[in-house]
Amino acid sequence: MWSIADAFRAGMSTEEVFECTHIDPWFLAQLHDLVNTEGEIAGQDLSQLDADTMLRWKRKGFSDHRIADLLDQTEDAVRARRHALEVRPVFKRVDSCAAEFASATAYMYSTYEEECEAQPEQANKIMVLGGGPNRIGQGIEFDYCCVHAAFAMREDGYQTIMVNCNPETVSTDYDTSDRLYFEPLTLEDVLEICNTETPAGVIVQYGGQTPLKLAKPLEQAGVPIIGTKPESIDAAEDRERFQALIHELGLLQPPNRTATDTETAIAGAEEIGYPLVVRPSYVLGGRAMEIVYDQESLEEYMRAAIQVSHESPVLLDRFLNDAAEVDVDAVCDGENVLIGGIMEHIEEAGVHSGDSACSLPPFSLTAEIQDALRTQTRELARALNVVGLMNVQYAVKGDKIYILEVNPRAARTVPFVSKATLRPLAKIAARCMVGKSLPEQGYTTEVVPDYYSVKEAVFPFIKFPGVDTVLGPEMKSTGEVMGVGRSFGEAFGKSQQAAGYTIPRGGTAFISVRDEDQPAVADVGRYLSEAGFRILATRGTARELAAAGVTAEKVNKVGEGRPDIVDIIKNDEIDLIVNTTSGKQSLKDSYTIRREALFHKVTYYTTLASARAAVQAHRQAGELSVYKLQNLQHEVAA
Amino acid sequence: MTQPALLVLEDGSLFAGQSIGISGHTVGEVVFNTAMTGYQEILSDPSYARQLVTLTYPHIGNTGANAEDMEAARVHAAGLIIRDLPELASNWRMEQSLSEFMRAQGVVGIADIDTRRLTRLLREKGSQNGCIVAGADCDQAQALQLAREFPGLSGMDLAREVTTPDTYKYSSGTWELGAGFRAAAETRFRVVAYDFGVKRNILRMLVDRGCDLTVVPATTPAAEVLALNPDGVFLSNGPGDPEPCGYAIEAIGELTSAGIPIFGICLGHQLLALASGARTMKMKFGHHGANHPVQELASGRVMITSQNHGFAMADDDVPDRLKITHRSLFDGTIQGVARTDCPAFSFQGHPEASPGPHDVAALFDHFIQLMASRGEAQASGLSSQAT
Numbered sequence A: 001m002w003s004i005a006d007a008f009r010a011g012m013s014t015e016e017v018f019e020c021t022h023i024d025p026w027f028l029a030q031l032h033d034l035v036n037t038e039g040e041i042a043g044q045d046l047s048q049l050d051a052d053t054m055l056r057w058k059r060k061g062f063s064d065h066r067i068a069d070l071l072d073q074t075e076d077a078v079r080a081r082r083h084a085l086e087v088r089p090v091f092k093r094v095d096s097c098a099a100e101f102a103s104a105t106a107y108m109y110s111t112y113e114e115e116c117e118a119q120p121e122q123a124n125k126i127m128v129l130g131g132g133p134n135r136i137g138q139g140i141e142f143d144y145c146c147v148h149a150a151f152a153m154r155e156d157g158y159q160t161i162m163v164n165c166n167p168e169t170v171s172t173d174y175d176t177s178d179r180l181y182f183e184p185l186t187l188e189d190v191l192e193i194c195n196t197e198t199p200a201g202v203i204v205q206y207g208g209q210t211p212l213k214l215a216k217p218l219e220q221a222g223v224p225i226i227g228t229k230p231e232s233i234d235a236a237e238d239r240e241r242f243q244a245l246i247h248e249l250g251l252l253q254p255p256n257r258t259a260t261d262t263e264t265a266i267a268g269a270e271e272i273g274y275p276l277v278v279r280p281s282y283v284l285g286g287r288a289m290e291i292v293y294d295q296e297s298l299e300e301y302m303r304a305a306i307q308v309s310h311e312s313p314v315l316l317d318r319f320l321n322d323a324a325e326v327d328v329d330a331v332c333d334g335e336n337v338l339i340g341g342i343m344e345h346i347e348e349a350g351v352h353s354g355d356s357a358c359s360l361p362p363f364s365l366t367a368e369i370q371d372a373l374r375t376q377t378r379e380l381a382r383a384l385n386v387v388g389l390m391n392v393q394y395a396v397k398g399d400k401i402y403i404l405e406v407n408p409r410a411a412r413t414v415p416f417v418s419k420a421t422l423r424p425l426a427k428i429a430a431r432c433m434v435g436k437s438l439p440e441q442g443y444t445t446e447v448v449p450d451y452y453s454v455k456e457a458v459f460p461f462i463k464f465p466g467v468d469t470v471l472g473p474e475m476k477s478t479g480e481v482m483g484v485g486r487s488f489g490e491a492f493g494k495s496q497q498a499a500g501y502t503i504p505r506g507g508t509a510f511i512s513v514r515d516e517d518q519p520a521v522a523d524v525g526r527y528l529s530e531a532g533f534r535i536l537a538t539r540g541t542a543r544e545l546a547a548a549g550v551t552a553e554k555v556n557k558v559g560e561g562r563p564d565i566v567d568i569i570k571n572d573e574i575d576l577i578v579n580t581t582s583g584k585q586s587l588k589d590s591y592t593i594r595r596e597a598l599f600h601k602v603t604y605y606t607t608l609a610s611a612r613a614a615v616q617a618h619r620q621a622g623e624l625s626v627y628k629l630q631n632l633q634h635e636v637a638a
Numbered sequence B: 001m002t003q004p005a006l007l008v009l010e011d012g013s014l015f016a017g018q019s020i021g022i023s024g025h026t027v028g029e030v031v032f033n034t035a036m037t038g039y040q041e042i043l044s045d046p047s048y049a050r051q052l053v054t055l056t057y058p059h060i061g062n063t064g065a066n067a068e069d070m071e072a073a074r075v076h077a078a079g080l081i082i083r084d085l086p087e088l089a090s091n092w093r094m095e096q097s098l099s100e101f102m103r104a105q106g107v108v109g110i111a112d113i114d115t116r117r118l119t120r121l122l123r124e125k126g127s128q129n130g131c132i133v134a135g136a137d138c139d140q141a142q143a144l145q146l147a148r149e150f151p152g153l154s155g156m157d158l159a160r161e162v163t164t165p166d167t168y169k170y171s172s173g174t175w176e177l178g179a180g181f182r183a184a185a186e187t188r189f190r191v192v193a194y195d196f197g198v199k200r201n202i203l204r205m206l207v208d209r210g211c212d213l214t215v216v217p218a219t220t221p222a223a224e225v226l227a228l229n230p231d232g233v234f235l236s237n238g239p240g241d242p243e244p245c246g247y248a249i250e251a252i253g254e255l256t257s258a259g260i261p262i263f264g265i266c267l268g269h270q271l272l273a274l275a276s277g278a279r280t281m282k283m284k285f286g287h288h289g290a291n292h293p294v295q296e297l298a299s300g301r302v303m304i305t306s307q308n309h310g311f312a313m314a315d316d317d318v319p320d321r322l323k324i325t326h327r328s329l330f331d332g333t334i335q336g337v338a339r340t341d342c343p344a345f346s347f348q349g350h351p352e353a354s355p356g357p358h359d360v361a362a363l364f365d366h367f368i369q370l371m372a373s374r375g376e377a378q379a380s381g382l383s384s385q386a387t
Helices: A002-009 A014-021 A025-042 A051-059 A064-071 A075-084 A140-155 A187-197 A215-220 A230-237 A239-249 A262-272 A295-308 A367-383 A414-421 A425-433 A488-499 A515-530 A539-547 A565-570 A584-589 A591-599 A608-623 A629-637 B039-044 B098-105 B115-125 B140-149 B200-208 B222-227 B246-257 B267-275 B362-386
Strands: A090-093 A106-111 A125-129 A159-164 A179-182 A201-203 A256-259 A276-280 A290-292 A314-318 A324-333 A337-348 A358-360 A387-397 A400-407 A452-458 A479-485 A508-512 A534-537 A576-579 A603-605 B004-009 B014-019 B024-033 B051-055 B079-081 B108-111 B128-134 B168-170 B189-195 B211-217 B232-235 B262-265 B280-296 B302-313 B322-328 B334-339 B344-347
Touching: A002 A014, A002 A025, A014 A025, A025 A064, A051 A075, A064 A075, A064 A187, A075 A187, A106 A187, A125 A140, A125 A187, A140 A159, A140 A414, A140 A425, A159 A187, A187 A215, A201 A425, A215 A230, A230 A239, A239 A256, A239 A367, A256 A262, A262 A276, A262 A295, A262 A314, A276 A295, A290 A295, A324 A367, A324 A425, A337 A367, A337 A414, A337 A608, A358 A414, A358 A488, A367 A387, A367 A400, A387 A425, A414 A425, A414 A452, A414 A479, A452 A488, A479 A488, A488 A608, A508 A515, A508 A539, A508 A565, A515 A534, A515 A539, A515 A576, A515 A608, A534 A539, A565 A591, A576 A591, A584 A591, A591 A603, A603 A608, B004 B108, B004 B140, B024 B079, B024 B108, B024 B115, B024 B140, B024 B280, B024 B302, B039 B051, B039 B098, B051 B115, B108 B128, B115 B128, B128 B140, B189 B200, B189 B362, B200 B211, B200 B362, B222 B246, B232 B246, B232 B267, B232 B362, B246 B262, B246 B267, B262 B267, B262 B362, B267 B280, B267 B302, B267 B334, B267 B344, B280 B334, B302 B334, B344 B362
Parallel strands: A106 A179, A125 A159, A125 A201, A159 A179, A508 A534, A508 A576, A576 A603, B024 B051, B051 B079, B079 B108, B189 B211, B189 B232, B232 B262, B262 B344
Antiparallel strands: A090 A106, A256 A314, A276 A290, A276 A314, A324 A337, A324 A387, A337 A358, A358 A452, A387 A400, A452 A479, B004 B014, B004 B128, B014 B108, B024 B128, B168 B211, B280 B302, B280 B322, B322 B334, B334 B344
8 A cells, every 4th residue: 555655656647556456446546536635735834724625634534643744744733723723523423324223322433524423421431542453562451451441430430431443352342331432542533532522531551552652642732641640651661761760769770771873872782781682662562672692783773773763762771691580560559559460481581571471479489589579569669650550570680680661551461460369450450540549449468379370472373484483572472371270380281281382291302402501401301301201402402411411312403414303393203392592593593493393283492491381380280170260269368 | 627516405404515416406305325335226216206315325436337237217316415426436337437427317416415414314304305406606595495395205196207108018137247138038927017117127037037028107007908918917116105196006906806916016015005905104214225124924034125115005004905924124114015815915125126135036936926826727727617
């Protein structure tokens, strides 16, 4: 579509574009008309515009933002002029058939027409901004939070208004909220809805980054944002302000730098050292996030990143090898802090939190570390004046706790924590936002279950040939499952089963780990060997295993002669793969191993940590039992 | 260059838009149709005489117009009201754009108005009389006066106006992709079709089923029809109020007495009801669309039907000799009847329409069966007389 529009901009005719694309001329003519209208807009003087012209552009679907770009004006200026001309959208109802019958549901969409059917009511209204289209990193977990906010507010007697534009979600079911605006989550659209509805409060922190980005401009436009103030959200998102805050609280952060061009990036990298986690600011789902090991990769990254976004700088963080990553979800009412749960990631830091399996409660952190995490979370919540949900990501290396990021908003872990602790965190936090304190709601102490819940990510790799299955800072999963057990091993084993990975009872295991993992590989090898697995290993790993007294047969890497490991996987002679890599080259070399493992349905682990967890699960595999959530709820309550 | 246009309703409501047909003015009853396709068939359907048709689907004219899709020799709708005429019409069968077609047919039309607002107004207030004025100088006051002067469709005999002046034979079958109009099947039955404003596809579906068709004017007396010695008589759809069509009601009464199989559609259905002693009524805003569910009462089966009527058979004082066979699931109104004393039946919706579902097409087969079984009965009667 972009290319077709460009073709028209470059002067091609509808007929010529049809010859190239064979897209029906009906569609091409519509696109051509939009491009022509662009040209018409570009020459205009905003202050001289009349209402008819503005209405015509809006009817064609031009946003204030787009018109502003074409007129070289600000979006606010265009909106002000449009409002002065009294050109505003109306809201029509979605009904069964073209207004043939009256419809009882307030399910609206906007359009530039004559008659408005919204008929807003006089009521105490709370509006919830949803997450828009689902994509990787902006998932259904946020929709869950929005739905729970609407439920809680309705239970408390508010009229609830949902704004979202994804028909597949539960938040856009006609009965989830009292009124639904099926609209994109843009400043322009949300402002028009607020103008019609005048809600008493708007919740922006539940729909993920999409509505969160609107917090500040909405507030500036006079919209009553409830919960954590946009100012605080900004304090957490803004690198420098956040760094000052961490410093003030006496907490730790991985060494980091901010860069707006390649030169400052290289200089910064030299100061803090490689490897680095690099990413543009203001992203979610780890989009465009990478771990770079050397200057050459950093330069390459900067070239691409700067092209992606001019406005936001690139963030450089020292990557903490071998650190354990931890997520903490909490609710704050502005004063009191309720720890929702501490989740210890199974994969080490560097794997995106959305892709990492995690355990609640933690399976290896000491009580001291856990208490320190609680204390730091409380301090951060109070310092940021959080009202509502907050998520903090930590890296724990030895007895040092580093803060990776603080998100004063709903995190994608909220549904998992709520289910694992049987506490409706999203509802509790929504009530905080409308002024009900945690003690008033009866929530003062954290629930730490005496059973383990493990969340595991589910990946769509088999549907995307060519995507590397190795986990990294960029989120790849599209779903998640949960396993519950009396021990960590049992819970992890169930989560693996649920995610579709079977941990084989025996057979042949292939182990090949990167240098950093060599010292720790012996445990995994020894266990598998004792459990009756035949072990194949690449040269370095085999040497390490032999030193630890574990018998392993040496197998060729790709390029070391045939048959190599890929041939053996193709022959279906491998049942379990533990393959960790670091650095670009080894990642590239091992790609075919992961692809073949995927197609031959061989269970594989790309981190030593997850292999270790699998070993624990293997130990427990004979003792899996089924627990009823209802019974666990009694335990938690008791 | 586009010209402005206005739509003014008798209640004073004003809609300002763009002209999409000829300049001038037109008056009629404003109705809405919810079908997404078939605008050319709708415009050329004689049942829409004296009506200004609003199409609720927003993009109208996407596929242009062609000679083959006409349901009559010309456009009968008094005017067209739409939301949006596309930049470009695109279809391999297209011969003219909708706008060119309307200008060639002398039709006044308006686009770029809030058709949903209009539809809601008609839904709440019922069908309204209205006037479209199109051209450089639209006079709103004059349009309102013209709208208010329109007497309304109640009591208006329009069948007499749209019917054929002369009797003719019809022998084209239905249209098929790649083949065009099918040749007539081998004829098995002589059928006389009363033209009260007949749609061509009804005739084609009868031809497909082996009917040797003679189409006669609406006012043809029963004696003339009987003189043609038909195996069956078909009563067509058509515009306006059935009540003033005394000539047709009288003729149908005589034909039912003669025991000839009769099949009526739409206006033909209402006329059969009146001839059988039932009453008809004007509806609030009628049924106009392509997705109306109708239940066949005997089987409980639900069929998706095309509908276009502003009058309906009334539910009270239904004579014993009429059995109600179908009802609308939208509002419960009567959609089909059958005579208990003679082989005559009729249906309110349009079994010949094909916007998608062909659920009701089997009614044509039922008509054929009635003629076939009467033929067999007569044959056996003759043979028994002979022995």
